[in-house]
Amino acid sequence: EISECLVGSEMCIRDRDEFSKSGNFSIDSMLNYKNMIAKSKGLSLILEEQTPINLPYENSDLCVILGNLLDNAIEAAENSENKEIDVRIVYVKNKLKITVKNYYTGKIKKDTGGNFISTKSDTKNHGIGLQSVTRIVEAYGGVMEVLTERSIFQVNILM
Numbered sequence: 001e002i003s004e005c006l007v008g009s010e011m012c013i014r015d016r017d018e019f020s021k022s023g024n025f026s027i028d029s030m031l032n033y034k035n036m037i038a039k040s041k042g043l044s045l046i047l048e049e050q051t052p053i054n055l056p057y058e059n060s061d062l063c064v065i066l067g068n069l070l071d072n073a074i075e076a077a078e079n080s081e082n083k084e085i086d087v088r089i090v091y092v093k094n095k096l097k098i099t100v101k102n103y104y105t106g107k108i109k110k111d112t113g114g115n116f117i118s119t120k121s122d123t124k125n126h127g128i129g130l131q132s133v134t135r136i137v138e139a140y141g142g143v144m145e146v147l148t149e150r151s152i153f154q155v156n157i158l159m
Contacts, residue, residue, distance in 0.1 A: 020032055020047060023052075029063075031047065041074065044084050045085050045087055046084055046085065047087045047088075049088070049090070051089055051096070052091055055091060065136055065157065066098070069129075069133065076105075076153055079104070080103040080104050080105045085101070086101040087099070102152070103151050103152055133155075137157050142159025
């Protein structure tokens with residue numbers, strides 16, 4: 001039994017062995033879609049999730065946050081020896097905590113303002129993902145922290 005849904009401009013497929021089944025349609029759709037992509041690249045997403053069906057955030061904002069963080073994590077993990085990506089999404093005391101952690105190989109690039117720079121050659125169309133995430137998190141009065149050490153890239157969001 002397979003049904004299809006449209007999230008933003010991305011197609012996702014829902015089936016019986018859904019990876020994410022919190023009941024929150026936007027989160028489940030995005031996580032299931034990105035998990036399918038990760039699996040196809042030989043990566044494994046490890047998920048810890050506790051979210052209610054309804055959250056006080058725009059669905060499109062949740063999709064931008066998760067989509068960007070997971071795209072970055074998938075790309076980095078593909079080129080790394082460790083193929084695991086840890087995703088933690090928990091809603092506690094009216095705050096959403098999102099953590100995405102992956103391994104990477106190589107150097108992390110930053111501009112003079114301390115913003116992360118894409119390592120892709122087509123910089124016109126890349127490198128705005130984390131900035132979009134930061135803008136959304138700040139719009140909700142939240143905070144975002146990016147940690148990079150020992151070949152681990154971790155983004156923590158609280159909003």
